[in-house]
Amino acid sequence: MLRLDSISKKFGGVKAVSQVSLELSDGDVLGLIGPNGAGKSTLINLITGLLTPDEGQIYLSNLNITSKKPYERARLGLARTFQNLRIYPNLSVGQNIEVASISSNYSSRIMNFDLDKIINIFDLDNKIDLASEELSYGHLRRLEIVRALALNPLVLLLDEPAAGMNENETKELSNSLKWVQNNIACAIIVIDHDLKFIMGVCDKITVMNMGEVIASGKPNEISNNKRVKEAYIGH
Amino acid sequence: MKPFFKKISIPIFASFLAFPVYADTIKVGFPVPLTGEYAPYAEIQGAKCMAEIINNKGGVNGKKFELLVQDTGTDTQTAISLTEKFLDQGVVAIGTIPFSDTMIPVAQIAAGYGVTILQAQSTQVEMHTGIVDNFISNVSPDPFTAAAAAEYALSEGVKNVVLLTSDDGGSWSAKTPLWFGEVIENGGGKVLSKMNFSIPTSDWSPQIAEMKKLSSSPDAVYISSIMPDVGVLVRQMKAAGIDAWVFGSDGLDDPSLDSVADSDKSILDKVAFGTLAPSQPGSAMQEFQAECKALGMPVDGMFPALGADVIMALAYAVEKTGGTDPVAIREALRSADSIPVRTVESVSFKNNKSHAERTVPVIGFKNGVRVLLSNAIPRFVPNWK
């Protein structure tokens, strides 16, 4: 579905992302973790097109999208959420979702799920006509995910979806993601600090540090990896 | 639906119409620019003062002047709506924004009522080309002021001139210099160069550098612009060592020009302008200003005095016709051999119909004080129609 071929990006002299390769297929849920400044967000920005890589290629279902603009990638099926909420405050909840679903109409991909159902699952069905600023924080987080799903994505990138949530909300979010994994044909990348949450939802985890991938594997392999422990705890 | 509206609207409409018409006053409408770009055209102040003077003496045939004044904010649309409002209130004449883009539509609307646009100080030529018939200006158009200034310049031995033109003031700033040049050439002089400027300009050094580049140095520069721009030009030319006359039009006739001589009494010695009415000390204009001040209605500058002229001309016509019929008043104005006004002895509209025949003063300075250099009807006026 999504393939990164040795992607690199420098800021000034600093390598923010160096020679990162990744491959994701349908139904995969990949966790991307690493300490602050590891290059996770840069990687997301490279994938979604807000930044262009200095080296390497990006493929989305075998189409080279390295030089495509963000909105073109979005229409091709790359959906994302943001680390700090980026809901459109002057649009209603329903219109926030419409923005993305209008874009999905521009693609030839057939929607293989029912958006109303998703809205229902994420508990937004009775809030559609509210101004988005009237939602609670937890619901705004959900709205971001629903909005991204409305793009009918092939790949869904979630940038710290559980940030700022309490334990209950995190649990609900985990359940919802599970539901997405089981019912929608797309790959998911999740970035988060909450290891417990990541371990709970992901079936593959990639660990980054200093712009490089230092480990990759199943959750239990990662939790025992020495380099990962070093990177997190420090020397 | 419609008949219902009609039924109730007719009596209401009728009552609107019936309400404000008093036969015992002479109403004059002034949808004028009290604010905005053209606010300096403040003839209304003088019109008010003159109306007060006449009213204090008991009016004209017992009728008193009533001036209907409202601000247009220098906006044509507003001027037109206000005109319509004043027309419905029975005015005998209208004075408005002194630019053709306002005066033409205003005149077209007033024509339906037989009312005349009587402008205190409108000098632009366009209004006299026969577009509208019900227009009268109390002053001479720009070619006359240009010609008067040029005749004086020739008498001072001016040969080579530089013309400064701009489109920013309409034909007043674009064409008046050319007419000046025409008269100069007719008198054996030469136009060395034409240069462009914009209004406002607060630094003339590029144009002055151009002047210094000319093969022969100019005897005079002509400009039709406003204060304080012209004051800057005078000072910068002097500073640059160009010893030439600066001639201009009525835009220079602003009290703030005199202050240019505050630190150097001689700096204005070679500045002169053809204008609309004499403004030197002891002139009728200054007397009028003193009179208004005594009435507690201080007025400043030339335009108010010209506003007073308009009221006096109307007073004359009302007295002559014995009534306030606007068409009769226009006829009376246009058939009189001479109408007494305030700024000059008299004016006449008999020959030109749309503008006054009056002497055109040229004002200069001596030791920083205004002097009347000449005051006559120019002999040669360029063809401008």
Add this chain to the structure above:
Amino acid sequence: MIDYVVQQSLNALSFGAEYALIALGLAIVFSIMGLVNFAHGEVIAIGGYCMMVMAAIAFRNPIVIIIGAIFASVIMAVFLERIAFRPVRYADATTGLLTAFGVSLILQNLFLLLVSPRPIAVTSMYFLDWPIKLGSIRISSLQIFETVATLLAILFLVLFLKRSFLGIAMRAASLDFEMVRLMGIRANRVIATAFAISGLLAGIAAIFIIARRGAVDPTLGFNPVLKAFVACVVGGFGSLTGAVLGGFLLGALEVGMLVILPQSYGGMKDAFVFAVIAIILVWRPEGILSPQKEKGDKI
């Protein structure tokens, strides 16, 4: 011919100095709080009106008048910040711009209401202006004063921003305002200082404008500030060096247009100047010297 070129270049320099002086005042406020202060022109006009009032109540000492005018502009700038711009401090640039337009409208009409729509003569600054002969070239002392004053103002600003505590805080604020707040420096003080400096620059500009024009009217500041605004954007909004560069560039452009354009197109000077500006902006949307933004890892 050489004389002519030198003369026009000097003219361009002094045009540019005036724009640069005003543009600096705009840029210093913009760099700190992202506000395009269109009311800067009225801050200049206040300086002019202050001179008018002082002359009317018979102050003759030019030093006193100059100090008074600068003082009035500084007070006005700080006052405007307090009553009009503080409430929109954290709003987007559009809100700030429109607020400034509103303030500018109010002040212009207040001058009209309280003083006069017509120009009022103020001749107390004429003494700054006398001709100077340099070989075959004659220039006005005012041109020299203005250029020198602009250069001094730049020097003073650089020193202030590099050496003083408040100046360093201001530089930091222009990079990351939140950061300065976290460091415990009171935002109000930093911003008030920026406005005070812009007022000071406006006051100096007022002196030169009045010295040349010899009169003050309600729209005195509008046109110069429009041009200075353009200079700022072209130079790179928020960059002080950019403002100065933009100012001088605009001066050169304006004099150049007057010289190059044939007489029949002379009236289109503004059209050409603004067309060049638009082209520069399309070429470099952030201006020629736009400040490097710390984009960092996050978007």
Add this chain to the structure above:
Amino acid sequence: MNIFQSSKSFKQAFWGATLLSVVIASIGVFVIFFGERYHLRLVYAAYVNLLVVLGLQVFMGNTNITNLSHSAFMGLGAYIAAICVTPIQIKKLSLPDAPWGLNAFELDALSSALISLTLTGFLAFLTGLVIVRLSGIGATIVTIAILVIVHSIFMHRTDIFKGKQAFFGIPQVFDLSSIIMISIFVIFVARFFRESKWGIQLRASSDDEKSADAMGVNIFKLRLVAWTLGGLILALSGICYAYYLGTISARPFYFSHVFLTLAMLILGGMRSITGAVIGTILITFGLEGVRFMETGPTILGLKFPEMLGLSGIALGAVIVIIMVVRNGGLVGNFEIEQLFIKTRKNI
């Protein structure tokens, strides 16, 4: 392709526009039947300004980029139509030196209007290509540049535009009832655009450019569409201006008109069509009142002093107060149909 994403958007847009049309039309009809003659003119001018404000709203309201060039496009619309429609014999008199045979042809009012719309729309499209590439203040400065350039051409090419002098002799084509109908049409256009797919995506991009980009919004294209559509509406407003007044000049298409209409838009709230209409109505009537006070009237025997400049102060104060207190304008995102259609469910 349906321009609406959902039938609910269409319904809302339709009812909202209908209600506003009723308000607008009833003001006009009231004046036609009960007003004095000069009221007709006053109200006509207000309708022209309403068109300008709506044209401005289409771009500014949906993109949140301040546009200060709108009066220039209005002027272009007015002049192009005027040049086409004015009879030859008048043009021979008023434009004796016009190039390209501009004074040697005349067209009927409809063709003239269509030519004006096409040309102005094309110019809007061309300038739009530049504008949409810039953001925020950069875009605003280019709009100022457009205003200055167009004004400068109007002022200088006196052989075509007559500059500050009058371009006269334009036949009177419209009356109050025609502009009422045009206003209603434009209200529908603006409201439909706001609720259309394009409008919703544009408004998303005005809230958050990056996030909209990530949601597949082609911001350049949509801004260009809004800019061009706004330009067309502004051209229409200019045509209405010329077709009623009969005389135009460069003067009314410059900064003071820019600020007046801008104040109208932001007072009501630029994000909503209802706001644009309310702002226009309030400022139009408010200014009449202020102007009355300005000349120092006597009310109930009380003589007020002459206070010139009061209207300018009031306009500036409206802008500042709205920006400081409520920068979304009086109504924010509110549209009139929300008074009647229940769109909100309880949480």
